[in-house]
Amino acid sequence: MPIGTKQGGIWRTPGGVFVRVSGTWQRVKLVHVRVAGIWQLAFVDAFSFNISGSLVDVNLRSAAVAAGWNGISSVTATVTSGSVLNASSNYALVINGSFPNGVSLINNGIIAGRGGVGGAGGTARGDLQVANGGAAGGAGGHGLLAQVPVTIFNNGIIAGGGGGGGGGGSTIANQFVDDGSGSGGGGGGGK
Known part of the structure; x- marks a missing residue:
């Protein structure tokens, strides 16, 4: 019940409600009204x-609680300009849990998943006539996981991490000795 x-003859939703307590106006977080004997x-x-x-590894609900959220009000979180949210393994920003009156995200910064690891370089054994190709690089991580309805205003960057580079191949430098000189280099990490 709003x-x-x-x-001026037009009904409007208030931007805030205030009460006077001991001569000082204070903002009210919740207003209940009694309708037909029931408080709503x-x-x-x-x-x-x-x-x-x-x-x-930011969890938006945990960050809101730490900032003083009462667990009931609608939430608007703003990632400020110049800020960077990264992931150590899974997601840079997770939005989950209960937001009874909704949640909004305003992103003015960067929310980016973790870069993939580089692939291992290939190896060679000249004495065995064996040369192996380099390994594939790892996949990049996700930037954002939203498990609840959320309104997002993106004025910055929300991105997954780049994949890691593949490892370099190998060649057989000398077919009679195991000198390893033909081993490939490892791939570069993603960003």
């Missing part, structure tokens, strides 16, 4: 906070 204020939630104040800096 509440509103009438301004009529207004929930929005909670906004910033995610700033160079961070790894």
Whole structure:
């Protein structure tokens, strides 16, 4: 049940509700009204906070709670300009758990998955006449995992990590000795 204020003959949803306590106006987080003997939630104040800096493996719900979220209000999280969220293994930013009145993400920074590992270089054994190709590089990680409905305003970059480079191949330099001189180099890591 939403509440509103009438301004110039038009009903509008309030941007905030205030009460006077001991002579000081204070913002209200929740408003309940009694309808037919039953108390109903009529207004929930929005909670906004910033995610700033160079961070790894961010959980948006945990970050909101740490910033003072009451677990009920709608949440707007802003990744500030110049901030970078990276992943150590799985996702740079995870949005999951309960957001009873919705969640929004404003990204002005970079949310990027982990880069894949480079592939191992090939090996060669001249005395056995064996040359192996290099291994494939690893896949890059995901930038964002959203397991609940979320509104996203992306003014920055949300990206998966780049795949790792494949390892270099090998050649047989001398067919009579195991000198290993034909081994390939490892692939570069993804970014």
